[in-house]
Amino acid sequence: MPYNTEEIKKIEAKWQEVWQERGxxxxxxxxxxxxxxxxxxxxxxxxxxxxxxxRNYTIADxxxxxxxxxxxxxxxxxxxxxxxxxxxxxxxxxxxDPAKWTYACIDQMRTELKRMGFSYDWDRELATxxxxxxxxxxxxxxxxxxxxxxxxxxxxxxxxxxxETTLANEEVIQGxxxxxxxxxxxxxxxxxxLKITQYNEKLLEDLKQLEYWPARVIAMQENWIGKSYxxxxxxxxxxxxxxxxxxxxxxxxxFGATYVVLAPEHPLVEGLIKGxxxxxxxxxxxxxxxxxxxxxxxxxxxxxxGVFTGRTAVNPVNGEAIPIWIADYVLMEYGTGAIMSxxxxxxxxxxxxKEHGLPMRIVISDPxxxxxxxKNMACAYEEEGALVNSAQFDGVNSDEAIEAIGKWMEQxxxxxxxxxxxxxxxxxxxxxxxxxxxPFIYCDACGTVPVPEGQLPVELPENIKITGEGGSxxxxxxxxxxxxxxxxxxxxxxxxxxxxxxxxxxxxxxxxCSPKDGGNVFDKAEAAYWMTVDQYIGGIEHAILHLLxxxxxxxxxxxxxxxxxxxxFHRLLTQGMVLKDGEVMSKSKxxxxxxxxxxxxxxxxxxxxxxxxxxxxxxxxEWSNGAVEGAWKFLNRIWNLVEKRYKAVAQGSxxxxxxxxxDLERDRNATIKKVTEDIAEGxxxxxxxxxxxxxxxxxxxxKVEEGSDQAQGxxxxxxGSIVLLLSPFAPHICEELWQKMGGQEASVVEVPWPQYSExxxxxxxxxxxxxxxxxxxxxxxIGVESSEEEVKELVLADKKIQEFVQNKPVKKFIxxxxxxxxxxx
RNA sequence: GCGCGGGUGGCGAAAUUGGUAGACGCGCUACUUUGAGGGGGUAGUGGCCGCAAGGCCAUGAGAGUUCAAGUCUCUCCCCGCGCACCA
Numbered sequence: 001m002p003y004n005t006e007e008i009k010k011i012e013a014k015w016q017e018v019w020q021e022r023g024x025x026x027x028x029x030x031x032x033x034x035x036x037x038x039x040x041x042x043x044x045x046x047x048x049x050x051x052x053x054x055r056n057y058t059i060a061d062x063x064x065x066x067x068x069x070x071x072x073x074x075x076x077x078x079x080x081x082x083x084x085x086x087x088x089x090x091x092x093x094x095x096x097d098p099a100k101w102t103y104a105c106i107d108q109m110r111t112e113l114k115r116m117g118f119s120y121d122w123d124r125e126l127a128t129x130x131x132x133x134x135x136x137x138x139x140x141x142x143x144x145x146x147x148x149x150x151x152x153x154x155x156x157x158x159x160x161x162x163x164e165t166t167l168a169n170e171e172v173i174q175g176x177x178x179x180x181x182x183x184x185x186x187x188x189x190x191x192x193x194l195k196i197t198q199y200n201e202k203l204l205e206d207l208k209q210l211e212y213w214p215a216r217v218i219a220m221q222e223n224w225i226g227k228s229y230x231x232x233x234x235x236x237x238x239x240x241x242x243x244x245x246x247x248x249x250x251x252x253x254x255f256g257a258t259y260v261v262l263a264p265e266h267p268l269v270e271g272l273i274k275g276x277x278x279x280x281x282x283x284x285x286x287x288x289x290x291x292x293x294x295x296x297x298x299x300x301x302x303x304x305x306g307v308f309t310g311r312t313a314v315n316p317v318n319g320e321a322i323p324i325w326i327a328d329y330v331l332m333e334y335g336t337g338a339i340m341s342x343x344x345x346x347x348x349x350x351x352x353x354k355e356h357g358l359p360m361r362i363v364i365s366d367p368x369x370x371x372x373x374x375k376n377m378a379c380a381y382e383e384e385g386a387l388v389n390s391a392q393f394d395g396v397n398s399d400e401a402i403e404a405i406g407k408w409m410e411q412x413x414x415x416x417x418x419x420x421x422x423x424x425x426x427x428x429x430x431x432x433x434x435x436x437x438x439p440f441i442y443c444d445a446c447g448t449v450p451v452p453e454g455q456l457p458v459e460l461p462e463n464i465k466i467t468g469e470g471g472s473x474x475x476x477x478x479x480x481x482x483x484x485x486x487x488x489x490x491x492x493x494x495x496x497x498x499x500x501x502x503x504x505x506x507x508x509x510x511x512x513c514s515p516k517d518g519g520n521v522f523d524k525a526e527a528a529y530w531m532t533v534d535q536y537i538g539g540i541e542h543a544i545l546h547l548l549x550x551x552x553x554x555x556x557x558x559x560x561x562x563x564x565x566x567x568x569f570h571r572l573l574t575q576g577m578v579l580k581d582g583e584v585m586s587k588s589k590x591x592x593x594x595x596x597x598x599x600x601x602x603x604x605x606x607x608x609x610x611x612x613x614x615x616x617x618x619x620x621x622e623w624s625n626g627a628v629e630g631a632w633k634f635l636n637r638i639w640n641l642v643e644k645r646y647k648a649v650a651q652g653s654x655x656x657x658x659x660x661x662x663d664l665e666r667d668r669n670a671t672i673k674k675v676t677e678d679i680a681e682g683x684x685x686x687x688x689x690x691x692x693x694x695x696x697x698x699x700x701x702x703k704v705e706e707g708s709d710q711a712q713g714x715x716x717x718x719x720g721s722i723v724l725l726l727s728p729f730a731p732h733i734c735e736e737l738w739q740k741m742g743g744q745e746a747s748v749v750e751v752p753w754p755q756y757s758e759x760x761x762x763x764x765x766x767x768x769x770x771x772x773x774x775x776x777x778x779x780x781x782i783g784v785e786s787s788e789e790e791v792k793e794l795v796l797a798d799k800k801i802q803e804f805v806q807n808k809p810v811k812k813f814i815x816x817x818x819x820x821x822x823x824x825x
Numbered sequence: 826g827c828g829c830g831g832g833u834g835g836c837g838a839a840a841u842u843g844g845u846a847g848a849c850g851c852g853c854u855a856c857u858u859u860g861a862g863g864g865g866g867u868a869g870u871g872g873c874c875g876c877a878a879g880g881c882c883a884u885g886a887g888a889g890u891u892c893a894a895g896u897c898u899c900u901c902c903c904c905g906c907g908c909a910c911c912a
Contacts, residue, residue: 002864174908216829216907223828223908230912248912261912297910329910339912347826348910422911543907613850614837618830620905622837626851634850636864687839690849697849769845774893776845814892820844824892 003632003639003733008603012732016114024747025068025076025119029529033073037530038064039509039569041538041546045080045127047105049112051578051585051611051623052539054595058608059575059617059683060537061118065728066679068119069753075530077512078113078120080106082129083435084501085163085179091466098434099462102129112596116604117731119749124515128504129434133511135457136521137503138439140553142450143560145440149195150428152448157427159187164471165431166191168500169424170224170545178545192438192497194426196552200225202566203423203551212571214618217543224544226422231406233340233415235260235313237272238321244268244313247335247420250345251409252401255390256363257340258353259323260313261306263332264289269309272324276310282326289328297328305329306352315340316414318391327352335420343380350380363389364398426549428500433466433473435498443485443492452486458494472496505546506553509533509568527563536569543574573683576620578611585623593623605730606632612685612729635733637696638722642737645704646719649712661714664702665760668718671695672756675725685729692725716741721754769820770795772804788815795821 019025040060043053064076087098094101106127113120126133144150158167162182166189171178196203204225207218230249237244244260262269264286273282285307289297306327313324329348330339343353343360353360360374364385372381384398393401409415429438437458439451451458461480464473474480474496485492507521513530514523538546547569554568577584580591598607610631615621657665671691678688699718704711720741727734727748738748745751763784768791770778778800782791792813795801805825812824 214829219828220907226908226911228911246912250912327910330912331910334911336912341912346912348912351910420911540906616838619838624837624851627837630850633864686837687849690839693849767845771844771893774844774891779845812892814844816844819841820893822844822892 003636005601005603008605008733011736012115012117012603012605015732015735016117018735019117019119019747020114020122022746023123024749025074025121026123027073027075027121029526030073031529033071035075035530036064036067036072036535037075037533038067038535039077039512039533039537041536041542042079042081042505042508043109044084044086045082045102045105045109046086047108049109049116049595051593051595054116054607055578055611055617055621056537056539056575057113057116057118058611059573059685060535061116061608061731062612062679062685062728063535063537063683064119065731065749066753068749069724069728069751071752074119075124075512076119076121077124077126077515078118078122079124079126079508079512080109080128081501081505081508082106082127083134083498083504085432085434087434088432088466088468092468097463098466099129099460102127102434115599116595116608119731124512126508126511126515128436128501128508131457131459132518134436134504136507136511137436137499138451138456138458139453139521140507141436141499141503142439142453142456144194144556145450147556147559149198149556150192151195152190152192154188154190156186157189157191158184159189160184163432166427166429168427168502170426170502170548171500191427191429194428194552196426196549197421197423199552199555200227200421200423202555203548206551206555206566209567210569210572213569214572214574217540217547217572217574220543221548224423224548226420228420228422230335230418230420231409231415232336232418233409234316235322235340236316237324238312238314242268242271244324244338245336246338246340247418248340250342250402251405251415252387252393252398253342253345253363254315254317254340254405254409255387255393256342256344256361257315257322258343258359258361259325259341261325261327261330261339261341261352262309263330263337264326264328265332266326266337268338269326272309272311273326278307278310282307282309285326292328306356308356316412317409323358325356325358333424334422344374344377345380345382347380347382361389363387426500426552428503429497430500431472431496432498433460433464435501436460436504437474438495438497438499440495441483441485441492442495443488443490445490446485446487446492449485449487449492455486460498472498474498502545502549506549507557509536509550510557510563521562524562531563532565532567533569535571535573537573537575539577540574547572573617575617576615578621578623580623582622598628602628602632603732605635605733609635609689609730613689614686616686617683634693634696635730637700638719638726638737639733641696641699641719642723642740646716646741647712648742649709649716655710657710657714660702661711664698664714664718666763667695667698668721669756669760672721672725672754673761676753676756679728688725689729692722695722724748724751724754766818768818770798770801771820771822772801773824774822775804777801777804784818788817791815791821795823 038060040056064074067074082102087102090101091098128134141150158172160167160177160182162180163177167177167184172184175184176182177184204227207221210218228249230247231251232245232247235244246260273279276282306325309324309326311324312321314321341349343349344362345364362374364381365388366372366381366385387393387396387398387401393405396404406417410417437460439456439458441449441451443449461477464477466473481494481496483492483494510522510527513526517523550568555566557563558566579585580593583589583591585592595607606628610628613631614627674691675688678684702715704715723734723737735748765781766784768780768782769776770780778798780794805823808825810823810825814822
């Protein structure tokens, strides 16, 4: 029977059914066993899986199966991040219901995942759009509200005109909507927020615990949280009580501040410009800036636009009156929306001052360039140096002056040292239908009232017509909106906004621990056993969004006393993207390869093997059809090996092995060692597979004489080891072969992982390299126990070596035991 | 500009952590098996010189440390990703 398309189909279907029926991957809390939790970022159920999914889940599956074979109690669940806009869009397009569409997609997705042979505990499957899931979203939201972490406020918000909804800061990528890439605009709205900023210090500090996360992800989160130390400095307006507060990280340059700049949106602007001589001109400028898109404004290298207000403010450290300007390069959302400008020591200020002819004063000297003057400087000097023109601080080095001046200003009452965070609270309201309803009710008498816990879940009404027009569909659903106030019973109104779907995915890993618990968000004991996630695997695109939010939720749960750890994901692996012809595979580029079409021809095992062999997990992977064929060929060779050369024989004697038998036995042990270490130490699946191929090549050359039980026994043992080592990578074929070879276990998963013996690895001889002056000149087989003297003698006696030595004296003889010698002549 | 990765054959990639550069695979070439196709087998496959034995060169560029450098140090170039008028 050849390992062809027909046979592959049969085998893979057969074992998928066996796993299903026997519940091979079902797992329960087992205090006697060490647990291991492998998790991949759950998919949005679009229906079809793509190569990115296949890669992500295959990596996870090898780890899960490897850990199972090592005797761990392995939790490996799968589910669906099922709320979200694509379902609404699909509903409009196909005139159906988002729920129907989503559940149909889930069914299809599940079938495709099963076809890949992943080792999931399907009993734990969950979908976030299930009311038994999202009721706990609502419960968490209410808990957050109780703690003051969920609150409503009116504020300028990011608005995506195409998705017709608000967006969190994290969802705005370079001024564009993360989902549809439309230009994001600003709107003033009253919206729900989650106070993630309450945890800013912990979110930053605990990054230090994440020693097994990629440095890149840590750096991205650090940047996003953006802690900076500085001073808030108060500039009084000349002649009035108003004060402009600026934030600066460089208080050491305060004596060089020659003007102050406000963002056009700054609240003090209106009062300042009223009645100004050039009021019209100023208003025109402000209007123009308002019309600019944020990205245009932020990348504005062209020149720094600004206008003078005609007013002045007083520099608190020297009493100097300096002009107040309004400019687009100052952003309202960062710091205080106002800056002190030090053109000599800040490049942006430098450009602005040059453009508008504003005064400059050097307050930090450049030790490399004592001749530096305002006139001859070509750009701002932003490095450190001794202070000048700075009264009592003259001569102090700038890095010391930062703290010294900050403290002095605090004493003088002219400013205070402060910490600024870039992280903003998380805008959670979405004006969309297909999400978790926010569990609040508006009553004219009682105000904003939480839905009582006993009334959860607030269910999404079904069979709603989605038109894509006129705002959220829930706004037009009378039976949803009208509700009695839980406090006074009067006619009241439900909140019609739903939660951003990142809420759903911020805690699903906890729900997997006890997915059917009807009375709790998750079972504390189960979570205590299974958490934290030992290995999390997913794409880098979630480096900030999902991973930051999940860390926030975990810290909140800890404060609630539901968990006792700070961080949810112990180890994180961000798998590389799958490319086709050098570009990321994507529907929009039209360069996708459908995993299903590959499975149909070569089977899931070949696809899995190919993807694992082609590149290390973190690297980009260039798809190639040739590589699948290569993987199939390798599996085919193993198949034929078992079919044609595996023969049940009387177990050979325990007599010591010699010659080729001993060599193969050593190679077998060496391969077990290599594969085990490659998987365990850094997931080097590509080299693990390559070492199995090498062993396979050796088996091909290994001759078994007719009737030689000894040699046949060694061969059998080697074939058995290959099948077991390969089983996490290509599970279906290995199950089948193991059974063919007489394995009695219900599944290879139950067979303990192969062990190697150090004794068998020992070699009698070893090849060493002989160099003359660092160049390779010969190779010698020497006994492992050979002494340095013996080796030296042997090498020096060699004709070829002598040719290169040419009777010159050997100045130095370097000997690295069992590796090389180097003669320096 | 700042941060994180990278740069090794025609291609995907290895390299025992300073010790034989290119394992393994894809592709290609020749021979072979088969009625043909597919598939299988054998040999070869970094560049240059050479019939060969062999020699020289070679890990983005240049310098340095060392008996020995893809690996360590410095300078520079290039590519990818992320962040960014962040005050």
